[in-house]
Amino acid sequence: MTNAEPNFYLDEELEATEDWDDDFQTGYADEPDPEDLTTGEMDLAERHQLRRVASLRTELEDITEVEYRQLRLERVVLVGVWTDGTVEDAENSMAELALLAETAGSEVLDAIYQRRQSPDPATYVGRGKVEGLAEIVKATGADTVICDGELAPSQLRNLEDRLKVKVVDRTALILDIFAQHAKSKEGQAQVELAQLSYMKQRLRGWGGNLSRQVGGRVAGGAGIGGRGPGETKIETDRRRINTKIAKLRRELKEMKGTRDTKRQERRRNHIPSVSIAGYTNAGKSSLLNRLTDAGVLVEDALFATLDPTTRRTTTADGRVYTMSDTVGFVRHLPHQLVEAFRSTLEEVADSDLVLHVVDGSHPDPEGQIAAVREVFAEIGATDVPELVVINKADQADPMVIARLRQREPHSVVVSAKTGEGIAEALRIVEGELPRPGVEFKALLPYGRGDLINRLHQQGEITSMEHTGDGTIVVGRANPDLAGELEAYAL
DSSP states (O other), X not given: OOXXXXXXXXXXXXXXXXXXXXXXXXXXXXXXXXXXXXXXXXXXXXXXXXXXXXTOOOOOOOTTSSOXXXXXXXXXXXXXXXXXXXXXXXXXXXXXXXHHHHHHTEEEEEXXXXXXXXXXXXXXXXXXXXXXXXXXXXXXXXXXXXXXXXXOHHHHHHHHHHHOSEEEEHXXXXXXXXXXXXXXXXXXXXXXXXXXXXXXTTOOOSTTGGGOBOOTTTGGGTOTTOOSSOOBHHHHHHHHHHHHHHHHHHHHHHHHHHHHHHHHHHHHTTOOEEEXXXXXXXXXXXXXXXXXXXXXXXXSSTTOOOSOEEEEEEOTTSOEEEEXXXXXXXXXXXXXXXXXXXXXXXXXXXXXXXXXXXXXXXXXXHHHHHHHHHHHXXXXXXXXXXXXXXXXXXXXXXXXXXXXXXXXXXXXXOOTTTOTTHHHHHHHHHHHSXXXXXXXXXXXXXXXXXXXXXXXXXXXXXXXXXXXXXXXXXXXXXXXXXXXXXXXXX
């Protein structure tokens, strides 16, 4: 006996699905349309597509297996030397080092610091502290030690010999973060140049690897003319690094020419420029998005954006100016990075106004201000007019904001997240942009609407009156534009 089956008609079933909601069909009702995403949101989604997850392990316990794999975050122990300042300064520095380590993709297990007049010239920390550090490394199972300072090659070698694990310093850690986040061709070349400059003095191999020489009967495949003592491996590696550094410098010089050409074009058209600079993760990209709708990447992480972004915007009265986001600064920013990113940082030195963004919710905002101004002095930007923008007002302590306002009278308090204070910041920026230097009064024919448009973009119009003979315009203009207006001067 068979069960009776209901009649099934394909056309009727297809008609029944016509009214289904598209979101229900796809199963992704909350997923935004890719066409509606900004460039920064797409970059952030791409960065988050692959993340290393803490405590995720894929171990094969069967000893007969050929492979033994373990996927996990790099486990690190932080070490610092406190030479001056207060205990809070030392703790803030170690907390920042922990954030840098987590941004680089590691798991911080422990952190220690030592009070000394100066770092130990042989091992950075004292001999007893090295023995205690070795016990901590062994007990926690750490595979890396990160030091809060730039180590000399001898200090690096001595620590690795005694701890039996990899040792990196603050400079190498920051360079690693930059290598992860650089996207543009120029940014990648700048980071590679900084890494090679740092690495050249710290070449080291296990055992006698770097002391091996090319020579003998085989001569390393060199054949006739290649026999003899030859170069050691460390000499060969150093020569290759120098060759690569020279090549990168030539490439960056060509890229700098392109950047200089764009800058000269803006100067020729008398377009003012505003640079947004400040400590890393102070909210520079968020502020740029709020002021210009740039749509650049925003992430709550150190050095989230490295590649500079320039956007064209206008004032309330129609004048055109540019606003540029720059790479973030940090305490003890490696000199290799400052040198490699000099062409990018010149945007700050050549700008007409610098918006110095400060994180008002940070435990030590004054220290951030001092660190940024040290970099300003290094790149020759101390003479550029500066407006301190105290960001994150929605999270900051009102007492801290009041203290910063008292210390920095020329400042404004904003919140790039909520929009608080943005209108006031724009008003101050527009008021401090350089004004055209030549006053004029002209009767422009109605056929010269192009001059009226240029006056709106590049000059200041005080009054405008339409008459039967043309438009009487009074205002200020740049010398080039004022020269063209002389033919219609009153």
